[in-house]
Amino acid sequence: MLTRKEQSLLDALEPLAQQKGVEIVTLEIVGAKKSPTIRVYIDTDHGVGFDELAAAQQWIDEVIDGIDPFPGAYMLEVSSPGIDRPLRTPEHFQRFIGDTVSVKTTGPVEGRSNFKGTLQAADGASVTVDCDGKAYGIPFDSIKRANLIGTVSFS
Numbered sequence: 001m002l003t004r005k006e007q008s009l010l011d012a013l014e015p016l017a018q019q020k021g022v023e024i025v026t027l028e029i030v031g032a033k034k035s036p037t038i039r040v041y042i043d044t045d046h047g048v049g050f051d052e053l054a055a056a057q058q059w060i061d062e063v064i065d066g067i068d069p070f071p072g073a074y075m076l077e078v079s080s081p082g083i084d085r086p087l088r089t090p091e092h093f094q095r096f097i098g099d100t101v102s103v104k105t106t107g108p109v110e111g112r113s114n115f116k117g118t119l120q121a122a123d124g125a126s127v128t129v130d131c132d133g134k135a136y137g138i139p140f141d142s143i144k145r146a147n148l149i150g151t152v153s154f155s
Contacts, residue, residue, distance in 0.1 A: 001088055001143060005029060005069060009038065013063055021045070022056055026086040037075040038064065041086060048080035083150025090140065093122030100149040103129055105142045112136070116149065 002010060010027045017024050025041040042048060042056050057078045064076060087093055087101065096119055103115040115138065117131035126139050127146075 001145065002027065003029065009064065009067065009069060012067055013040070013060060016059060016063060017042070017056075020056075020059065022052070025081045025092070026088045031075075035073045035075070036070060037077055038069075039077045039079065041079055041081045043081055053078050053080070083148070085148045085150070087146040087148065090122060090124045093119060093127050093146070096148060097122060100151075101129060101146060102149055103127065103138055103146040104144045105138060106144045107142065109138050109142060110136055 006027050006029055009029075010024060013024055013027070021044055023043045025043050027041070028039045029036050030039065031037045040056075040060055042052070044052055057076065060078055061076055064074075085092075085096075087096065093101075099119055100117065101115075101119045105113050105115075107113065109115075112131075115129045115131050115136055117129045117136075119127065120130050120135060121128040124140065126137050127143070129136050129138060
């Protein structure tokens with residue numbers, strides 16, 4: 001799910017994140033190669049507010065500056081995972097069994113590459129998504145991108 005460079009940055013950040021009680025939900029590198037944007041999505045047990053984002057921005061920036069992953073400039077964005085929370089690890093999928101998800105695969109699985117439905121099961125090998133009454137077993141290593149499909153209710 002992550003590129004080699006994204007995974008190396010994540011590996012460098014995770015030990016400090018754990019010490020600080022922060023979960024790095026995912027990390028992505030987007031934009032131009034000469035001045036890319038590094039997006040880091042974080043969460044905590046009590047949610048993410050301005051104070052958590054500001055504090056995380058500081059230590060994440062220090063770690064990434066120490067690595068200097070790109071010659072020249074880059075932008076750093078630190079954000080909450082939002083309503084359409086990315087799913088990256090088997091634990092993420094297990095935590096959200098019963099919720100609606102979108103899963104894109106690297107190639108066809110049972111003739112499909114896009115799945116939107118209810119997450120029924122998850123383990124380290126695969127996830128099961130019910131799409132229109134049919135359960136699809138999706139090997140974990142074939143998942144390109146996955147996220148929750150958030151819903152907003154107005155009371």
